[in-house]
Structure formats: C-alpha cells, structure tokens
Amino acid sequence: MANPVVQAVNVTKTYNRGKPNEVTAVKHASLKIDEGSLVVLKGPSGSGKTTLLSLIGCQTKPTRGEVIIRGKKVSKLPEKFMNQHKRRHIGFIFQHFQLIAGMSVLDNIVLPLIPEGVSPKARNKRADRLLEQFNLAHRRQFKISSLSGGEQQRVAIARALINNAGILLADEPTAHLDSKLTSDLLDYIEQLKQSGHTILITSHDPVIYQNPAVDRVLEMKDGQITS
C-alpha cells in the first residue's frame, strides 16, 4: 500500500463568513491520494471542485479540517512555511493559465524559482529542458500574448513543473482547448504520470475522466464528495 501523499481530512471552506453572501463551497470533504496516481475530480460547475483543489494546492486555508501534503499539516502552518511547502511540492495549472501577458515565455516559466534564490543560469537551464520537452524551444523569448491557446497551456504546465514538484494539480485543463489539443494534453499527462508524478485534475470533460490512464474518479456535488 502506497503512502497517501495528499490527504484532506474533513475540510470545510466558507467564503465571506458572517456576511450576507456567505457561501460554503466545500463541506466536510475527505480524500486520500496515493503516490503516483492520477485522480480526476468531476462534477458540475459550482460543486466545489476548484475550491477543493485550491485547498489542496495551498492557495487558501480551510475554515475547518486539515490538509496534509507529504505528511505536513499545511493548513496549520503560517503563510510563509505553507508557501515554502507549496513551492517545493506542488505544481498548479490554473484554468485560465494565469500567465503574465507582458513577459516572455521563459520569464513566466521561471517565476516560481525567483523567491527561492535560484541563479538565472540554473533557472534557464531547467527552463530550457522543459521548453524542449514541451516543444516550446522556438518560442523561448516570445511574449505570452503572441502565443496560441495550446502553447499557453504548455507554458502553464512547464511552469507547474519547474520546481520538480511531485504533485501536479490541474484545474479544468481542457476547458479552453479543442479536441486535438485535448488529446495532446492527455499525452503529456500520461507521460507525467509515468515519470512518477501524482496528479489531481478537476474536469467535467468525459474525455478526461473516461481515459484509461485515470486511476480514480471522484465526484463532487454541492461541496461534498459523493463517490
């Protein structure tokens, strides 16, 4: 039995607490993800998938409950240490890619390494390897705004991988892609899985959750994990 690298214990997330527009996005959700597995979180929009992914990805703290990443209760850590843990163990691919438009591909990819104090030489070496892997080497100095959607997606993946993080989280990665690009993406995800990454994807796209490479499919509804 493999170790659970990601664990959520009874997490609840309430936004705008005490205000009239209070919303509980995730209610008492618990999950365990084993090392090296590919898990898909599916469900209709507004079911709390993205919030749960944010909680696991250390983008926000749960109102109640605990998130444990590689044995560390990150939800209880001060922000600085949570961020450090996040930088070292989690790569996040955002739904809208969240790249900085005015910057070059290379500069976007190395963003997570800057606060770590990695020298530009080491940064570029690592980025070049990823650019090669994702077939972006010819776009190295291009501005993000001049790239196509598929290229932006690949830049986002490369940025998530630059830390050599073992855990990869992707929020609706196929939402902006056509079927050709979606199958390309699936190829990449399979490659990553084979290289030992633990991957958690939220999606309501059947192409993703019906893919044979997927180990587990969890379904969410109204902030709760139903299966």
Place this chain on the structure above:
Amino acid sequence: MISGSWFERQKNIIDYSLQSLLRRRSKNILILIIFILLVFAVSSVLFITESLTQEMMITSNDLPDITVQRIVGGRQANVPASYIPDIEEIPGVEAVETRVWGYFYLASLQANFTIYGMDLNLLEEGEYQKIVNWKNVPDESENQILSTRPDFRMIVGQGVFELLRDIQMEKAYLFYQPTWEKPIPFDIIGTFKTETELQSNDMMILQTEGARRVLELPPDEFTDMAVYVPNPEEIDNIALKIRRYFPELRTITKAQIKNTYSSVFGWKSAFVLSSMLAAIFAFLILIWDKASGLSPEEKREIGILKAVGWDTDVLLSVKLWEGLILSGVSSLAGILLAYTYTFQLRAPGLREIFIGWSAIYPSFQLIPDADPKSLLLIITISVVPYLAVTVFPAWKAAITDPDVVIRNI
C-alpha cells in the same frame, strides 16, 4: 529543489523589480521625468538661495558694529561732526568712524555707482594692499590735467573700470554735474581685484577730500557714522543709548543687517517657489495618479505571483525596490542636475530672477554651498511618500488569498 543564498535571492528580486519597471516603460519614464523635474526645480531654488545668502554672510562679521544715521523729515541727512565726542564718551564704545559716501548717477548708463571716501593711503599698507591691482600713476609731465594730486585719486571696481575703459577713461575720470562750473578729474590709481567683485563691482573709492567735492558734502559733515563696540553683548545696549540721547539718530546694528541678509533671498526663493506651486501640485497629483493604486492588471500579476508560491514579503520587497529605484534615481539625478545647473552653468534664468535687473552685473561665479540637511530633506520628502503610495496598495493586494485570482480571469 535548489535554494540559493539570501544574496542571490535579493538579486533575483531586484532583477524582477527592474524587469517589472521596464515592462511598464512608458508610465515609469513619465514618472521619472516629472520626478526629476520637480526635484530639480525645488533643489536649484534652494541651492541658489543658500549660496547667495552665504555669499552675503561670509563678510557679515566684518561689518561695523553699529551704523548710525541721522534722520530728518523721514530722510537720511548728513551727520554734523558735533555728535562724535558725545558718542565716543558712551562707555563701551571703542571708536567712532565718520564716513563719507554716496551715489553718483551716470545718466548715460542709467546706473548708480557707489562713491566711498576714505584715505587711500590706508589701502597701500599691510593686508589691504592685496585687494587692489595697483596701476602706474601717469607722470605730471605726460599730462597736465591728469596730475597726481593726492586728493583726486580713486580706486574703482572691476565693473566700473570696464565701463570706463569703453569710454576711454580708464586712466582718469571726469566727474561732472550740470550745476558744477567744471568737471572734477580723478586719477584711477588701481582697480579692486576681481575676487572682491561681488562687493566692489560698482564701487568708486575716492580720497575723502575728493569725495566731499563730488558728493557736495560741506566740511564738518558726514554721511553717517560707524560705531565700533568690542563687546558683542553690549552692541544692543549702546545702540539703545545712542537712540535715547539723540532721538534723531537711527542705529542699525550688525545683527539687524544680518537679518536683512538672510531674508532678502529667502523671500525671493519663497516668491519663486510659490509661483511654481501650482505646477508642483499639478505634477504631484499626476505622479500620485500614475503611481498610487493598482491597475487590475497589476492586481492580477500580484495574485499570480502569490499563486505560484511567492511570499507576501517577497512581493513587498519587489514593490519597495521598484519605488526605491524610481524615486531614488530621480531624486539623486534631480539634485545632481540642480547642482550642475546652479554652480557649473551659473543658473541661467533663475539667476536673473534672484539678483534682479541691473545696469552692471558682476560675473557672478557662486561659491557652492549646499546644506546637507536640506539635501536630506529633499530626498526624504521625495522618496518616502512615493514608497508609501506605491507599497501600501501592493501590500493590500498581496495579503489576499491567491485563490481569488484563480477564480477570476
């Protein structure tokens, strides 16, 4: 995961700050230029004020302790010699010096020259000798009119000398007023060295007896008196006594003259600064508008950086470096440009406003004088508020959870 040293981390942060400044190039260059202009304008006014005031203050301690004038009918009148023994008797007075001086209006140049009468033989002795460029006095045989009569000699300032040379009177000058029977010739036996031109430029120092003739001053009367008091604590008391004994006399102490010295350029600088006030405020508002607050794009950028694992303090250091680089570079450049403009280029434009219009100008090379306190003040009032208006909104954006960014585009 490779982690670099603290130093490498700071270098990365500075790199990112500069990159981010360059990415918003047009906005930041505008701020930079306006910032430099503002600092430049304010500091050149301060520089020229301080250095002009300093020019006057340098010699203020060599002034007579008390200048005594006689006021009749609200105007200055000649002082009869009868006052001298009475003032000399006041305890604490070391000496009373009578002075003969006045102005000579040269209609063709529309300029007033200051005529000061003194014993020129005094200038030939000791230290005083060095302030005069002595000229060869023409022989009696050479010219009948320009005889070396001891009472009709004079030493002129460089500015006067140049004007007289233009009208070929550099050896002797004929003073003339329409009411006089005939002109009075004076031999020019020397000029004051250019080093003293800020004081001597428009001066004609005549032998006392000759000066009396030119100024039409009756014998036994003087223009005013200089009273010397060895004990500086006593100056005000003695001035008070003089006024009590002789209500018609007016006393001007050294301290009062220094007061006018410090205020004359002070109010000019206030005048210049207040006339620039509208422009200064307009530019400040422009900088405020450009620099403060964050555009949605900048907010998004901060969110993305937080989402990829940047700490709040790293984000704040980035913003701090951005502000520090921009405001530091511009205030330093502004001050250095102001220095070059004021002391190396001699403040064209500003100088005319400060010294005013005049018929003869001294060549006017100012001795640089910069008060480190005011430099520090300029830097503080330009850098600190800029940092405050740029870092505070960034801090507000940086403390929000990054998942807000993930939800919104």
Place this chain on the structure above:
Amino acid sequence: MRYSSWLAIVIVAFCLWSGSAYMHFHNRQIESEQQIKLRHQFQKAVGLPNLAITSTARYLRHYSITDLTTPFQDYPASPDHFPAGFAFAPPDYSNMPCPIVFGKPEKLTRANTL
C-alpha cells in the same frame, strides 16, 4: 547581462557623478578661500553692506542701511515692487510724453496708447 548588474552600473555611474560634483564643490571651496580672504579685507576697509549685484537705485544697492521709508525697510516680506525684482530692464520712459497734459486732450489719448 542581468538587470541587477545594470542597476549596479547605474549606481556606480551615480556615485561617479556625485563624486565629480563633490570634487567641483571641494575645488571651488579651495579656490574661493583666497577670494574670501580678500573679501574680508575689502569689507573691513569699506564698511558698506550688501552685494554689488544691482546698482539700479540707491535703496537697492545698500538696502540694509537705506532710508527707513524705502520699500525693503518698511516690511521685508512686501511684494516685489522695485525694478531689480525683475529679470529685465524697465522700459525707457524718458521720451514719453507726460500722461497728464492739461488742455490738450488729443495728446492724452496718445499717451495712453503707449
């Protein structure tokens, strides 16, 4: 080359600029030492105050000891109403007709247009 190296170059350039300004400052101070010495002597010999930067009127040349009723003595903060307060010379009034000419109204109007 990385941006922080450029910043270092800019800082070095500023240091050099400040250094040259300081050298100028220092040299001028040394040069002016002799000048100040001579000016002390001049001031001792001739006890009149103020700088010879304007010689337009007697109340401007030695305003510190001028008549009580002249503008500056009245109130040092009073607005700038003497001619040396401007950067340019006052206009030449010497050839202007007298603005008040009794019994000759046509000359009056001409004077006003000037």
